[in-house]
Amino acid sequence: MNTDTDDDWSLVVPLxxxxxxxxxxxxxxxxxxxxxxxxxxxxxxxxxxLNCARVRDVVVVTDDPAAGAxxxxxxxxxxxxxxxxxxxxxxxxGVRAVRAGRPHARVAALxxxxxxxxxxxxxxxxxxxxxxxxxxxxxAAEIGTTFLSAGPxxxxxxxxxxxxxxxxLSSGAVEIRLxxxxxxxxxxxxxxxxxxxxxxxxGPRTAARWLPVAG
Numbered sequence: 001m002n003t004d005t006d007d008d009w010s011l012v013v014p015l016x017x018x019x020x021x022x023x024x025x026x027x028x029x030x031x032x033x034x035x036x037x038x039x040x041x042x043x044x045x046x047x048x049x050l051n052c053a054r055v056r057d058v059v060v061v062t063d064d065p066a067a068g069a070x071x072x073x074x075x076x077x078x079x080x081x082x083x084x085x086x087x088x089x090x091x092x093x094g095v096r097a098v099r100a101g102r103p104h105a106r107v108a109a110l111x112x113x114x115x116x117x118x119x120x121x122x123x124x125x126x127x128x129x130x131x132x133x134x135x136x137x138x139x140a141a142e143i144g145t146t147f148l149s150a151g152p153x154x155x156x157x158x159x160x161x162x163x164x165x166x167x168x169l170s171s172g173a174v175e176i177r178l179x180x181x182x183x184x185x186x187x188x189x190x191x192x193x194x195x196x197x198x199x200x201x202x203g204p205r206t207a208a209r210w211l212p213v214a215g
Contacts, residue, residue, distance in 0.1 A: 008056035009126055009149075010105045011049050012094035013076070014087055015042050015062040015112045022113065028191025029213070036209055039067055041115045041188060043074065044203025048117040049110065050075050054126040056105075060112075061094040091158040095150075106130070108149035109158055113188045115206035116197040121181040134173040138165045140185045140196070147184060148173065 015021065021038035029037055042060075049058050058076040062068050068078040079097045083089035091109045098105050108129065110122075129135040129149040134157065137147040145164040150156040159167035169175060183201075188194050194210065202210065 009054050010057050010059065010098040010107050011055055012059045012061065012091055012107060012109050013046060013112050014090040015060060015064065015067055017064040018067055024189045033213065039070060040205040040209050042067060042112040043070060043205045045112050045114045045117050046071050046074050046076050048119050049122065052119040052122045054123050059094045059097055061090040087160050088158045091156065095156050104152040106151055107156060108147060109156060111146045111187045114146065114186065115188060115203050116183045116186055116200035118183040121183050124178060125176060125181055125184050128176045128178060132174040135176050136168045136173045137176045137184055139187050146187050
């Protein structure tokens with residue numbers, strides 16, 4: 001994490017209460033492991049972000065006390081989801097928390113379920129995003145979105161959920177098209193997604209919880 005210049009990025013990572021997170025993963029992981037995996041995904045994601053050369057800080061928006069404590073221990077700033085009106089409202093709230101102290105901050109939203117995330121790949125995405133007022137990266141299926149950015153003085157205008165790639169395109173955000181950033185695109189909702197993330201190389205916390213089960 002770099003804290004030397006105000007021109008670096010602040011990333012906002014939203015996280016549902018663990019009891020509700022990753023419901024589609026229950027078929028592969030079971031009811032007991034599912035929330036523990038959701039936390040491991042978030043921990044591996046936030047850890048990789050904090051080790052990215054372009055990142056100044058990370059704001060996690062969550063109402064889950066256990067997740068908040070674990071992510072704060074990694075170095076994230078945790079803010080409660082005061083709007084309690086869904087994902088996009090939580091992201092807008094996180095951006096406001098960042099810009100309350102740094103009004104001209106570069107900000108980006110990032111999914112919390114990127115357990116194979118590589119800091120170097122995120123660096124490439126952030127460097128590309130600097131060239132546009134707003135930019136986004138589609139998920140591996142090219143239907144959703146894993147990353148959305150806004151430069152200084154620009155509103156984020158998040159439209160995550162479902163077929164968000166088209167919504168972000170329609171809103172004027174520029175789609176980042178880069179090869180070799182698969183770890184930033186591989187979000188995990190299902191067991192099949194998790195196996196694809198495993199092929200990329202899982203972060204240590206996810207690997208510790210999933211590999212003994214998956215074999």
